[in-house]
Amino acid sequence: MSAEASSVKYLIFSLNKEYYGIPISKVREVIRFVNITPVHETLKFIKGVINLRGKIIPIIDMRLKFGLQENQYNDRTIFIIVDIHGVKSVFNMGITVESVHDVTDINEETMEKAPEIGLKLKSQYLSGIAKIKDKMIMLLNMDRILTTEDVILMKDFQKNE
Amino acid sequence: MNSDEVSLLIKKLIEKNSKFESGDLFAVAEIKDLYEELNLKLSEGEGLKNLTKFILILYELAESLLEPEKEEKILELFQAANQSIYDLLNVPEKKKTAIQMINETIAEIKKFKSEFAQNKKNELFSSVNLIINKVENLENGDLFLISEIKEDFENLQKQIEKNSSIECCLQDFAFLIEAFLFTNENEAIKKSALESLKDIILFYKNEIDINILNKKHDQRNQKINQIKEKMQLNESLSDKYSKNYFNNIIQDEKMLSQLCDEINDHMNKAQYTLVDLEYDETNQENINKIFRAFHTAKGSSAFLGLKNIEEVGHQMENLLVLVRDGKLRITSELIDVIFIGIELLRNLTSIMEVNQFKIEKMVESFKKVDIFSYIRLIKKILEQYSFKKIGQILEEEGLLRVKDVKHILQKQKETSKKFGEIAVEEKMITPTELENAVNKQTSSLKKSSYVRVSNDRLNLLVDTVGELVINQSMLRQILTDSKMDNKAVRERVISQLEGISTNIKNIVLSMGMVPIAEVFNKLRVVIRNTTTELGKAVIVDIRGEDTELDRNVIETIYDPLVHIVRNAVDHGIEFPGEREKGKKDRVGKIIISAEHKGNGIEISVWDDGKGIKKERIIEKALQLGLLGEDKIENLTEKEIYNLMFQPGFSTAEKVTEVSGRGVGLDVVKKNIDEIRGKIEIFSKEKEFTKFVIKLPLTLAIIEGFVTEVGENKYIFPFNLVDEIIVPQEEMLSIMDNGTMMLFNRGIYIPVIFSGKIFGESEYKKDTNNLVAIIIFYDNKHYAVVVDKVIGKQETVIKNLSEVLNDLAVFSGGTIFGDGTIGFVVDLDGFLDKVKDLEEKIKKN
Known part of the structure; x- marks a missing residue:
């Protein structure tokens, strides 16, 4: 496969034995686990904040976000710091994953549209699905993952609880 | 002579007189007509010469009826006069008394006239004195005082116009003050003009001996002529329209008339905008609008060769550049100056219109309009705000001749060296002289005390100072932990650093305010x-x-x-x-x-x-x-x-x-x-x-009061903390509705367990050994219970990300010296949350 213009580099990580990809242009850096300062009274999947060289960055637990069982963090837990295009500004956010695998070129032609049903994940989070070797990789739309509507929905849900 | 006609006239006069209303022009004219007619009729008869003289006096007096302050007295005089004339002519037995009356009236009129003139003069004196005062205080280039003087002068002129007896000096006055307004570059002229002004005042004050008066008048004339000569000399040097000044006007009536309309249009707009500016001097858009108006006026008139309009427009444009760049503030005086300019331009365009765009006639009228005094006025202002060229300074100091300057400028074109460098190289001046000149150049720059800094840079600076403060607290931590022997040195070093960074912080933060x-x-x-x-x-x-x-x-x-x-x-x-x-x-x-x-x-x-x-x-x-x-x-x-x-x-x-x-x-x-x-x-x-x-707090760095609750650190604004107490158990009481109150210094204060508000699961709930900080906010006290008090600290507030923006309890987060994160409490949000929780409890 030659590096064609239509191919995009993706960072592949795994979570609960499933593979996900984020466009590398969105990834600011990948860091090892550091202490999280918990933030209470906010969305459940926001674990807290970390100090990244003087910047305060919120950490989202992807397992909780995807409705999976919470895992204890250990030294091997990894934070991927990503750029999010928020409503008002671009900000950084960290997501917790179990391991980072690879950076791969994914050709747009090999990308498929995410099916409406049959997946655990809501298709709106996904920008597509790619297959590399025999692995299925779900390509995440990071900006969508925290859209305000979603946040508001979750908040209301929490308040009604 | 027909005595019936005469008595009819007098009767009419008496009637008119009694019905006179203030300011009635027609009535005055009629009264005058009647007196005139009366005079005619009487002069036909013999032996009534004295009477006709009297009527002439009355006739003249009628003129003054229009002046409100004189009206009453004159009417009174008229009444007496008319009655006595009537008596004199028609009632023989009263003839004697009538003549007496007439004589008395004449005397009274004379007295009245002189009294009034005296009053007028006194008024005049005070006005002149006022002007003299101002003139004496006049500093070179104080434009606004000059315009004030000019205004005073205009008032003075009005007063003089009313008073014909001193009319002869009117022109001198006008001239002398004009000399002040526009020749302040020449100290000598200014001084002699000032002296002459004083002379004139003295002249009026000693208005007794007519001979002295005449002598003085001659002296004065001499002096004034001297000044005039000097002025002309001055003028012929730089000003006056040069021969070919108007040679380039394009002969196209249509275009000229279009230009007139255009300029008038722009001037109208500029005028309206100016009025707005008076209310809101910072409106950049409005300043630009006016600027554009003059810019267009300048551009289009230059195109048609109307050099006078172009020059005025150009100077006004220069003036507005200063305003636009924030070097000059819009004040009502400055607005007046711009208004004068607008009027001047309008004046010029109306000359064009009146002369139907015929060039010869236009030019003739143009030449009578003095645009130079206005241009000088603006140049004067501009001078104060721009800095001079080195060559100009050196020339003024007498170190270089005009020839030398030209020579150096020529050289400068050939090389890339600076003016001063060349001058020194050519041995025209010494390096010290150059240095002095440069200092002068920069000192005249002082007036613009603002520097424009981009927003981004300022924000960056604020952020960087934030980092500095954080690092400083890290340093303190390290120094405190380290086992350095000399504690005193350690303390001194860190407190010096803290002093400096606090200073920097304050300056930086105030820059953005x-x-x-x-x-x-x-x-x-x-x-x-x-x-x-x-x-x-x-x-x-x-x-x-x-x-x-x-x-x-x-x-x-x-x-x-x-x-x-x-x-x-x-x-x-x-x-x-x-x-x-x-x-x-x-x-x-x-x-x-x-x-x-x-x-x-x-x-x-x-x-x-x-x-x-x-x-x-x-x-x-x-x-x-x-x-x-x-x-x-x-x-x-x-x-x-x-x-x-x-x-x-x-x-x-x-x-x-x-x-x-x-x-x-x-x-x-x-x-x-x-x-x-x-x-x-x-x-x-x-x-x-x-x-x-x-x-909320707009300051990025505050004095924080750091506390520990549950597993996190929370920071309260230090200025809100009244005191910290460890309440005895008897000070606490529980109200009927379940809220806890603290009795402290004679007042009951509601107790808030902050752990509950922050959503911490493990915090001190035991009422023994509680630590409460008393917060005074919005005129109320609150006792906020925390686990532990850490102390006061400079706190840099960092934005919590957008994701966490709904946490109204916090105004942001901060990073401590050891790298841990704390949360800065927003009191409004905090208290709202307290109320919310209370309401929830009530409902359940």
Whole structure:
């Protein structure tokens, strides 16, 4: 496969034995686990904040976000710091994953549209699905993952609880 | 002589006299006619010469009837005169007394005239003295005093015009003062002009001996002529229209007339805009508008060869460049100067129009208009704000000759060296002289004390200083932990560092602060425009305009405030008639205020209008489906008003962006949310409406009071902390509703367990050995229970990410010296949360 213009580099990580990809242009850096300062009274999947060289960055637990069982963090837990295009500004956010695998070129032609049903994940989070070797990789739309509507929905849900 | 006709005339006169009304021009003319006729009739007869003289005096006197201050007395005199003339001619037995009366009247008229002249003169003296005073205080280049003097002079001229007896000096006056106005570069002329002015005053004061007077008059004339000569000399050097000055005017009547229209149009616009500027001097757009007006005037007139218009336009443009660049503030005096310029240009265009664009005639009239004095005036101002070329300074100091300067300039074109360098190389001046000149050059620059810095850089600087403060606390930590022996040295080093960085911090933070007056002044204009638009009357009261806000906040706060203020005028304040019925003052009142409150700033807009009808809001919200029927009963007042902030709630009238009302209250709220502010409405029907905007800490670095609760550190604003106490158990009591109160210093203070508010699961709940910080906020005390008090610390507030923006309890986060993160408490949010929790408990 030659590096064609239509191919995009993706960072592949795994979570609960499933593979996900984020466009590398969105990834600011990948860091090892550091202490999280918990933030209470906010969305459940926001674990807290970390100090990244003087910047305060919120950490989202992807397992909780995807409705999976919470895992204890250990030294091997990894934070991927990503750029999010928020409503008002671009900000950084960290997501917790179990391991980072690879950076791969994914050709747009090999990308498929995410099916409406049959997946655990809501298709709106996904920008597509790619297959590399025999692995299925779900390509995440990071900006969508925290859209305000979603946040508001979750908040209301929490308040009604 | 026909005595019947004469007596008829006199009867008519008596009638006219008794019916005279102030300022009646026609009556005066008639009276004069009648006297004239009377005079004619009487002069036909013999032996009445004295009588005709008397009538002539009366005739002249009639002229003064139009002066209100003289009217009464004159009418009185007329009455006496008419009666005695009548008696003299028609009643033989009264002839003697009549003659006596006439003589008396003549004497009285004389007395009256001289008295009045004296009064006038006294008035004149004081005016002249005033001018002299001002002239003596005049400093070189003080433009505004000059324009004041000019105004005084104009008044003086009016006074003199009324008083014919000193008319002869009118022109001298005009000339002397003119000499002041425009020749202040020449000290000698100024001095002699000043002396002559003083002479003239003396001359009036000693108006006794006519001979002395004449002598003096001659002396004065001599002096004035001297000055005139000097002035002319001066003028012929630089000014006066040169021979070919008007040679390039293009002979195209159509184009010239178009140009006239264009310039007049621009001048009108500029004038309107100027008036606006008087209210709001910072409006950049308006300054640009005026600038463009003169720029176009200059450009188009240059194209048609109208050099005089071009030059005036050019100078005004230069003046406005200073304003635009913020080097010169718009003051009413400066506006006057611009107005004069506008008038001058209008004058020139009207000359063109009157002469029907015939070039010869135009030029002839043009030559009579002195544009140079105005240009000099502007140059004078410009000089103060621009710096001179090195060569010019050296030349003025007499170190270089004009020839030398030209020589150096020529050389400069060939090489890339600086002017000063070449001059030194050529041994024309010594390096020290050059240095002095350079110093002079820069010293005249001092007036512009502002530097423009880009927003980004300033923000970066603020951030960097934040880092510095954090690093400093890290350093302190390390030094405290280290086992350095000399504790004193350690302390000194760190406290010095802290002193310096606190200084830097304060300077940097104050750099970003702007007084809100700028915004408030704009609001004043908005209110004025809206009220005139709607035909309402409003007094605006502005308070606390010195309050300083972060300039980013100032930018965002303007639009919402405009909307609120417009609402207040439009929907709040009633029409005058309506107000009268409601037993209110016809004129509405709006109070706009800003003040520091707690750890934030509160801006409020209050109007004494009709208030808000709660029922109408509920009705409307129901209609729009923003509210379920079932919820109506439980609504608090605040919740009802908050419905108005819902998107789509705006009133039926849809207004476009163009009309400047592009925002509804929902957008207002959104804008304020953006800067993390809060907005609240208070109102009482028929009485008032008040919008309160609370803005959080805009300072990025505050004095923080660090505490520990549960597993995190929380920071309270230090200035709100009154004291820290460890309450004894007997000081605490539990109220019927379950809330805990602390009795401290004679007052009961509600106790708040902050752990509960922060959502911490493990915090100290045991009432033994509680640590409570007493916070005084918004005139109330609160005892906030924390686990542990750490201490005071400079705290850099960092934005919590957008994801966490809904945490109203915090105004941000901070990073400590050891790298851990703490949260900065926003007291408003904190107390809101307390109330929410209480209500929840009540409901359950």
